[in-house]
Amino acid sequence: MYSFDERPISGRAAPYGLDVRIVRDGDDAVGHVTLGSAHEGAPGRSHGGIVSALFDDVYGFILTIIGQPAFTGTLTIRYEQGVPIHEPLACRVRLDGRVGRKLLMSGELTGAGPDGTTSVFTRSTAVFIAIDEAAFGASARP
Numbered sequence: 001m002y003s004f005d006e007r008p009i010s011g012r013a014a015p016y017g018l019d020v021r022i023v024r025d026g027d028d029a030v031g032h033v034t035l036g037s038a039h040e041g042a043p044g045r046s047h048g049g050i051v052s053a054l055f056d057d058v059y060g061f062i063l064t065i066i067g068q069p070a071f072t073g074t075l076t077i078r079y080e081q082g083v084p085i086h087e088p089l090a091c092r093v094r095l096d097g098r099v100g101r102k103l104l105m106s107g108e109l110t111g112a113g114p115d116g117t118t119s120v121f122t123r124s125t126a127v128f129i130a131i132d133e134a135a136f137g138a139s140a141r142p
Helices: 048-066
Strands: 021-025 028-034 070-079 088-099 102-112 118-130
Touching (some): 021 048, 028 048, 048 102
Antiparallel strands (some): 021 028, 028 088, 070 118
């Protein structure tokens, strides 16, 4: 899945992007990524802001799946354990429900744990606020 090339995190032309490969899996959006040294916070671990930006970006692909313009209202990140760098990760997100204009979403960042089984490194919830498509581009007009 692609949206626009200049997208800061997953855009193909973004100079500091994460080189995320986004795929659709049913109604979920999944971002496959391997974070590198430039994304390091604590030694051997990703910077928390990078993980937060990754989730925010991958949540945006749910909007593509459902065909609804919206913006981030709240984004909650719970770090279960340190997120490793130089190892493949999967950021899987989904739409859990809708209450009026609020789009309720959740997701996990997973990868191989120390024992080789799948481990959850981070959990997230988000509320996106749906907007009228006609108003979406209004602020961008000259």
